[in-house]
Amino acid sequence: MMRACRTPRNVEICITNQCNLRCTYCSHFSSEGSGSDDLPTGEWLAFFEELNRCSVLEVVLGGGEPLLRGDLMELVNGIVTNRMRFRIQTNGLLLTLELAASLRSTGRCHQVQLSIDGSCPEVHDHFRGDGSFEGVITGLRILQKSRLPISVRVTVHKRNVDDLERIATLLLEGFGLPAFSTNSASYMGLCRQNADEVQLGVEEHSRAMEALLRLGDRYPGRILANAGPLSNARHWLDMERARKEGLDPFPDCGYLRSCGGVFSKITVRADGVIVPCVQMTHIELGRINRSDLRVLWQEHPGILSLRRRWDVPLGSFEFCRGCPYIPYCRGNCPALAYTILGVENHPSPDACLRRFLDSGGKLPRVS
Amino acid sequence: MRSEALVLPMPRIVLREETDDWAILFDPDTAATFGVNPMGVLVFRLLDGSRTVRDIVAEIRERCTDVPSDAERIVGDFLEELVTRGMAELRTPGGR
Ligand code: SF4
Ligand code: SF4
Numbered sequence: 001m002m003r004a005c006r007t008p009r010n011v012e013i014c015i016t017n018q019c020n021l022r023c024t025y026c027s028h029f030s031s032e033g034s035g036s037d038d039l040p041t042g043e044w045l046a047f048f049e050e051l052n053r054c055s056v057l058e059v060v061l062g063g064g065e066p067l068l069r070g071d072l073m074e075l076v077n078g079i080v081t082n083r084m085r086f087r088i089q090t091n092g093l094l095l096t097l098e099l100a101a102s103l104r105s106t107g108r109c110h111q112v113q114l115s116i117d118g119s120c121p122e123v124h125d126h127f128r129g130d131g132s133f134e135g136v137i138t139g140l141r142i143l144q145k146s147r148l149p150i151s152v153r154v155t156v157h158k159r160n161v162d163d164l165e166r167i168a169t170l171l172l173e174g175f176g177l178p179a180f181s182t183n184s185a186s187y188m189g190l191c192r193q194n195a196d197e198v199q200l201g202v203e204e205h206s207r208a209m210e211a212l213l214r215l216g217d218r219y220p221g222r223i224l225a226n227a228g229p230l231s232n233a234r235h236w237l238d239m240e241r242a243r244k245e246g247l248d249p250f251p252d253c254g255y256l257r258s259c260g261g262v263f264s265k266i267t268v269r270a271d272g273v274i275v276p277c278v279q280m281t282h283i284e285l286g287r288i289n290r291s292d293l294r295v296l297w298q299e300h301p302g303i304l305s306l307r308r309r310w311d312v313p314l315g316s317f318e319f320c321r322g323c324p325y326i327p328y329c330r331g332n333c334p335a336l337a338y339t340i341l342g343v344e345n346h347p348s349p350d351a352c353l354r355r356f357l358d359s360g361g362k363l364p365r366v367s
Numbered sequence: 368m369r370s371e372a373l374v375l376p377m378p379r380i381v382l383r384e385e386t387d388d389w390a391i392l393f394d395p396d397t398a399a400t401f402g403v404n405p406m407g408v409l410v411f412r413l414l415d416g417s418r419t420v421r422d423i424v425a426e427i428r429e430r431c432t433d434v435p436s437d438a439e440r441i442v443g444d445f446l447e448e449l450v451t452r453g454m455a456e457l458r459t460p461g462g463r
């Protein structure tokens with residue numbers, strides 16, 4: 001089994017369950033713990049001291065909408081005092097020049113992440129709510145003016161699949177961002193109730209892959225993806241070529257090895273419950289300031305079981321039996337395996353190439 | 368670096384032990400990291416503001432076997448590197 005660090009390197013915390021939006025595909029709302037009250041400042045500050053003792057390097061502040069916390073700067077200062085850096089994931093609507101200046105003055109803000117899903121209000125606001133495009137664009141301008149490091153995430157869905165080129169033009173040419181990343185609305189949180197309305201169908205997925213690969217050629221190295229259509233396109237083309245040419249197995253493939261997160265990071269829900277990942281809030285490992293994080297990280301059966309996925313061969317699953325892609329496949333995201341099938345330690349149908357092709361999906365043409 | 372030099376790590380620097388006794392030194396102000404081997408970890412832990420380079424090497428000789436004869440130069444170079452990277456500071460004036 002791959003060895004985990006002695007303590008997590010990165011801790012993602014949901015500092016609030018409140019949000020000023022209700023995006024149709026939000027992965028937060030309706031997940032476990034999302035209805036609870038937020039923790040008081042002191043609980044987080046005490047936890048940051050433990051993170052310091054564990055030599056954690058970075059805290060990711062998410063939610064809900066983290067900027068709704070009136071004590072945000074107090075929490076940020078707690079992170080700084082405890083020798084860590086931080087990132088913030090925000091919908092951008094509540095950013096002000098004053099707040100941006102305060103974040104910048106810490107010298108420890110690694111990134112502020114915004115979500116921009118359309119090149120215009122009609123597309124962006126469709127699932128995020130009226131006024132949210134204007135709000136996030138104002139937020140982006142504030143961050144640029146304040147010279148804070150920015151990352152933009154584009155979630156691809158049914159309504160923006162034909163807007164991707166304009167989004168790339170807006171972000172890379174209009175705003176001159178060095179890059180942006182993409183994923184897709186996946187079967188989690190509120191999206192589960194709205195999947196038909198939001199999620200890409202097979203044909204749309206093919207179109208999104210084509211468009212993003214084309215944009216990737218036009219803007220080399222500037223369109224990123226760890227999941228979603230672009231990531232699938234890149235992996236699936238490699239897998240198909242390898243199958244056709246009978247290549248040797250790819251490194252770390254043939255086993256459930258898609259997710260390395262449990263070896264280096266951990267998450268805390270807004271109610272203080274420690275879970276393996278922001279997408280796996282149902283696996284409760286402990287509670288901050290009550291559980292010893294170092295012990296939990298090294299010994300909790302829930303996290304050890306997720307790490308043991310790495311030793312589980314894809315060939316042992318009925319789901320993968322006879323699949324020619326096994327030597328080139330890592331079995332996909334465990335959180336999605338859980339939301340779709342009810343079990344984490346299983347290949348996820350979500351990014352399964354064989355299933356995609358069997359449902360009539362087409363791989364992008366490569367020039 | 369002179370044998371009697373005193374070096375102190377900057378308080379913000381994080382020593383993060385990874386697997387196999389290797390570690391990284393992390394500067395949260397710059398996000399810079401510097402990989403250190405088990406001997407580097409031991410040296411870093413001995414930087415308490417009271418031990419000179421010579422004291423550190425003496426301590427290492429007491430705790431470890433097969434310490435190279437030029438250990439003082441190796442430790443001095445390592446500390447010099449930490450100071451250059453802004454991860455530690457020299458406490459004795461003219462101590463280099
Ligand atoms: S996706 Fe983000 S902005 Fe939208 S409702 Fe969820 S937490 Fe709020
Ligand atoms: S069936 Fe799907 S998940 Fe299993 S090996 Fe084939 S492509 Fe991968």
